[in-house]
Amino acid sequence: xxxxxxxxxxxxxxxxxxxxxxxxxxxxxxxxxxxxxxxxxxxxxxxxxxxxxxxxxxxxxxxxxxxxxxxxxxxxxxxxxxxxxxxxxxxxxxxxxxxxxxxxxxxxxxxxxxxxxxxxxxxxxxxxxxxxxxxxxxxxxxxxxxxxxxxxxxxxxxxxxxxxxxxxxxxxxxxxxxxxxxxxxxxxxxxxxxxxxxxxxxxxxxxxxxxxxxxxxxxxxxxxxxxxxxxxxxxxxxxxxxxxxxxxxxxxxxxxxxxxxxxxxxxxxxxxxxxxxxxxxxxxxxxxxxxxxxxxxxxxxxxxxxxxxxxxxx
Amino acid sequence: xxxxxxxxxxxxxxxxxxxxxxxxxxxxxxxxxxxxxxxxxxxxxxxxxxxxxxxxxxxxxxxxxxxxxxxxxxxxxxxxxxxxxxxxxxxxxxxxxxxxxxxxxxxxxxxxxxxxxxxxxxxxxxxxxxxxxxxxxxxxxxxxxxxxxxxxxxxxxxxxxxxxxxxxxxxxxxxxxxxxxxxxxxxxxxxxxxxxxxxxxxxxxxxxxxxxxxxxxxxx
Numbered sequence: 001x002x003x004x005x006x007x008x009x010x011x012x013x014x015x016x017x018x019x020x021x022x023x024x025x026x027x028x029x030x031x032x033x034x035x036x037x038x039x040x041x042x043x044x045x046x047x048x049x050x051x052x053x054x055x056x057x058x059x060x061x062x063x064x065x066x067x068x069x070x071x072x073x074x075x076x077x078x079x080x081x082x083x084x085x086x087x088x089x090x091x092x093x094x095x096x097x098x099x100x101x102x103x104x105x106x107x108x109x110x111x112x113x114x115x116x117x118x119x120x121x122x123x124x125x126x127x128x129x130x131x132x133x134x135x136x137x138x139x140x141x142x143x144x145x146x147x148x149x150x151x152x153x154x155x156x157x158x159x160x161x162x163x164x165x166x167x168x169x170x171x172x173x174x175x176x177x178x179x180x181x182x183x184x185x186x187x188x189x190x191x192x193x194x195x196x197x198x199x200x201x202x203x204x205x206x207x208x209x210x211x212x213x214x215x216x217x218x219x220x221x222x223x224x225x226x227x228x229x230x231x232x233x234x235x236x237x238x239x240x241x242x243x244x245x246x247x248x249x250x251x252x253x254x255x256x257x258x259x260x261x262x263x264x265x266x267x268x269x270x271x272x273x274x275x276x277x278x279x280x281x282x283x284x285x286x287x288x289x290x291x292x293x294x295x296x297x298x299x300x301x302x303x304x305x306x307x308x309x310x311x312x313x314x
Numbered sequence: 315x316x317x318x319x320x321x322x323x324x325x326x327x328x329x330x331x332x333x334x335x336x337x338x339x340x341x342x343x344x345x346x347x348x349x350x351x352x353x354x355x356x357x358x359x360x361x362x363x364x365x366x367x368x369x370x371x372x373x374x375x376x377x378x379x380x381x382x383x384x385x386x387x388x389x390x391x392x393x394x395x396x397x398x399x400x401x402x403x404x405x406x407x408x409x410x411x412x413x414x415x416x417x418x419x420x421x422x423x424x425x426x427x428x429x430x431x432x433x434x435x436x437x438x439x440x441x442x443x444x445x446x447x448x449x450x451x452x453x454x455x456x457x458x459x460x461x462x463x464x465x466x467x468x469x470x471x472x473x474x475x476x477x478x479x480x481x482x483x484x485x486x487x488x489x490x491x492x493x494x495x496x497x498x499x500x501x502x503x504x505x506x507x508x509x510x511x512x513x514x515x516x517x518x519x520x521x522x523x524x525x526x527x528x529x530x531x532x533x534x
Contacts, residue, residue, distance in 0.1 A: 174331070175330070175331040175334065175444075178331055178335060179334075182335075182338075292415070293413045293414055293415040294414075294415070295415075296413075296414075296415025296416070296418070296419070297342055297414055297415050297418045299415075299419075300415065300418035300419040300421075300422050301338070301418065301422070303419075303422065304422040304425065304426070307422075307426055311426070311429050312444065
């Protein structure tokens with residue numbers, strides 16, 4: 001019973017703390033650029049403001065335009081239910097949920113692409129075609145990474161992979177994990193639309209991918225889109241922590257253990273976020289035509305990781 | 315004492331993986347200076363490997379070799395290369411004839427190939443499979459870098475990576491070559507670098523660039 005409550009709490013943590021994570025990233029980026037920066041609670045205020053605004057819908061739009069943000073948000077929240085955060089178990093677990101997780105994220109993207117096309121502006125079409133390109137190229141390496149880890153752990157569920165990894169020796173770094181981590185880092189950047197692939201703060205028509213898709217949205221729909229985007233970032237960061245550094249998760253459900261698990265989770269997340277902020281402030285965005293090559297590196301690393309599961313015997 | 319042994323054993327087992335990492339990063343590098351830093355990292359890993367091997371097999375000579383490798387490959391050669399780049403004042407890109415994505419694909423293939431090649435000789439050599447494969451992979455990938463990068467400095471980088479591979483192969487299969495031979499090899503490398511440095515200056519003075527794929531174009 002206690003475990004069940006914890007599972008719900010960790011899922012809500014992923015969903016509700018996501019805007020805060022975004023706020024912290026922009027604050028860190030501001031500090032690196034010697035600026036004051038907005039408060040870390042700003043994304044919440046922004047969401048509040050958008051939820052209370054009137055929604056404007058283009059004349060040509062159909063039901064798809066209105067329902068796309070809701071579908072994307074729902075899919076992302078359900079995907080959050082599969083991730084282990086504080087202890088190696090999740091709200092929803094089934095053998096093979098690594099595939100479900102990937103496709104829940106894909107459903108969100110698919111819905112957003114359709115919605116952008118339905119909006120009727122030329123930017124929406126441009127954005128969704130670019131998004132489709134990036135999504136198609138990022139899906140294969142993400143799958144291969146998860147497959148490689150599933151082969152090692154001999155289980156197809158995210159929380160059981162985490163549970164298996166905790167039992168391993170921290171110092172026995174395996175080649176598979178290193179390659180998979182490198183591939184997943186590249187994929188995570190592409191999936192969440194961060195800087196080397198897409199700039200979340202720009203509205204320059206030549207470069208934007210995700211922003212071009214959401215250009216026609218306003219009010220509550222835009223709020224849902226922004227929120228699900230923030231959750232997605234949180235999801236992928238937590239996925240990396242859960243798959244590659246789950247040490248510190250509490251194995252028993254006690255208040256003290258859970259507090260320690262929360263602390264270590266926050267610490268690991270902070271490391272990832274600082275890394276992301278430094279990379280975003282020091283790396284230039286790639287040209288659109290260089291993005292496939294960037295993701296090709298991830299594919300190569302992921303394939304190598306899968307093959308290494310056969311080569312190296314543990 | 316237990317801690318040292320543990321560290322040495324871990325170094326021996328996980329060094330190969332780190333070497334794969336440096337080599338794959340070299341494939342994606344866009345600037346020559348990045349490759350130089352990666353080479354320094356790779357040599358540092360090799361140094362640690364030599365120290366670990368020396369500690370495990372109780373060889374005094376290994377420490378001298380490690381010191382020499384550290385001095386020459388981690389500090390002297392990278393510094394010389396960076397100095398050379400500053401002096402030459404030419405473009406910093408590696409002149410890749412194959413994009414990073416494809417390079418990583420080919421290099422991954424070469425790494426797998428080296429595992430397949432090593433497996434046949436494993437029983438006779440009594441060496442750890444992963445490290446021997448890493449040595450072969452370094453040799454193959456060094457040659458691959460030389461073939462696909464068109465800047466003269468990158469050819470030198472490829473050769474240095476290849477040499478690192480040969481060094482590692484010698485270390486794993488013979489449990490350390492005699493000291494005198496190691497000294498000879500290191501000096502060979504230094505002299506080679508010196509000659510190549512002069513050669514690079516000559517290429518630059520004659521052609522105004524360092525792109526070896528355009529060396530056949532006549533200047534009139």
